[in-house]
Amino acid sequence: MTVATIAQAAEPGDTVTVSKAQQVTIVSNDSLLHVDVKGTENRPDYHYEATLRNTDGNYESSSVGSLFNFSIAGKLNKPRRQPRYDSEFHFFIGFNGATGSNGQVKTNLSSGANIGSYIDWGVHPWRNGHRFSVGFGVEWKNYRMTSRRQFVKADNGSTTVEPLGDAVDPKFSRIKTFGLIFPIMYTYEKRDWGFSLGAIIDCNSHSSIKTRYRLDGKKYKQTAKDLHHNTATVDLMATVITPLVNFYVKYNPCEVLDTDYGPKFHSLSFGIML
Known part of the structure; x- marks a missing residue:
């Protein structure tokens, strides 16, 4: 099972988990971290990108895609309680x-x-x-x-x-x-x-x-x-x-x-x- 986790250093609580991704591409150097996720087990047409740049000591981040196709750690994975x-x-x-x-x-x-x-x-x-x-x-x-x-x-x-x-x-x-x-x-x-x-x-x-x-x-x-x-x-x-x-x-x-x-x-x- 392929699992990709993207974390922004400026906001450590913002975590996205992708389970069983079909393709994950990571590009990194001294000033750039780019993650490209294509396809999931239930959504083969899904596409998500996240980029973290270091510009003169300042971190800038951007992302493209919908988080609703992922499990957001600590929120969506909680079991639902039955109605009373x-x-x-x-x-x-x-x-x-x-x-x-x-x-x-x-x-x-x-x-x-x-x-x-x-x-x-x-x-x-x-x-x-x-x-x-x-x-x-x-x-x-x-x-x-x-x-x-x-x-x-x-x-x-x-x-x-x-x-x-x-x-x-x-x-x-x-x-x-x-x-x-x-x-x-x-x-x-x-x-x-x-x-x-x-x-x-x-x-x-x-x-x-x-x-x-x-x-x-x-x-x-x-x-x-x-x-x-x-x-x-x-x-x-x-x-x-x-x-x-x-x-x-x-x-x-x-x-x-x-x-x-x-x-x-x-x-x-x-x-x-x-």
């Missing part, structure tokens, strides 16, 4: 499935979906990578079965899992929930790598069933809504932060449906967050 307050927008998409049902609700994790977005407001109390935040957003969760079983809502409002007949060609049977989310998170990030941990309060406002299958060459669709879902649950979430994309995993230890009206199961989600 900020706001961020997040979008996440991934897979979702049921767990903790003792085999009653057998969903296909790769077929279920988890989609949502939220905006948060954060504080950096020490301005060094630690961040505490609260947010607000929306989220959809899809619990999907592709086997010969289906979700059914009875006339009394109860939701059960029932078998499909042998002659039926199943497509899917799913439960979908939608609601508002309120994330409360702690994040640590340094040089675009980090992690976050926290909880998401789910205020579920909608739930529905959709089942599709074929029978005797005909397509059938069955739907139902208002499944007596639990209106308030909590997701535990962790994310891994990388320079390209973030990865998240969420687990909800609460029951998705009111167990007086439906089967017992929790939710597990994972995917990417932007």
Whole structure:
């Protein structure tokens, strides 16, 4: 690495540092010091000249070029402190499935979906990578079965899992929930790598069933809504932060449906967050 440093004797604090210069020419004699810098790693067309002359014991200096393409020692090289307050927008998409049902609700994790977005407001109390935040957003969760079983809502409002007949060609049977989310998170990030941990309060406002299958060459669709879902649950979430994309995993230890009206199961989600 080529480094050129130009210092004026009359002003010892005025120092310019050029890193990885492509060409540096220095001309010196008893009365002249001339430095010519051409090109840098990021600016091959850059040109800077500085001249120091000794005329009858008096020093005269001149320079041509822009200092903004250089690192000025003691000023521009200082790391920037993070702002104390900020706001961020997040979008996440991934897979979702049921767990903790003792085999009653057998969903296909790769077929279920988890989609949502939220905006948060954060504080950096020490301005060094630690961040505490609260947010607000929306989220959809899809619990999907592709086997010969289906979700059914009875006339009394109860939701059960029932078998499909042998002659039926199943497509899917799913439960979908939608609601508002309120994330409360702690994040640590340094040089675009980090992690976050926290909880998401789910205020579920909608739930529905959709089942599709074929029978005797005909397509059938069955739907139902208002499944007596639990209106308030909590997701535990962790994310891994990388320079390209973030990865998240969420687990909800609460029951998705009111167990007086439906089967017992929790939710597990994972995917990417932007």
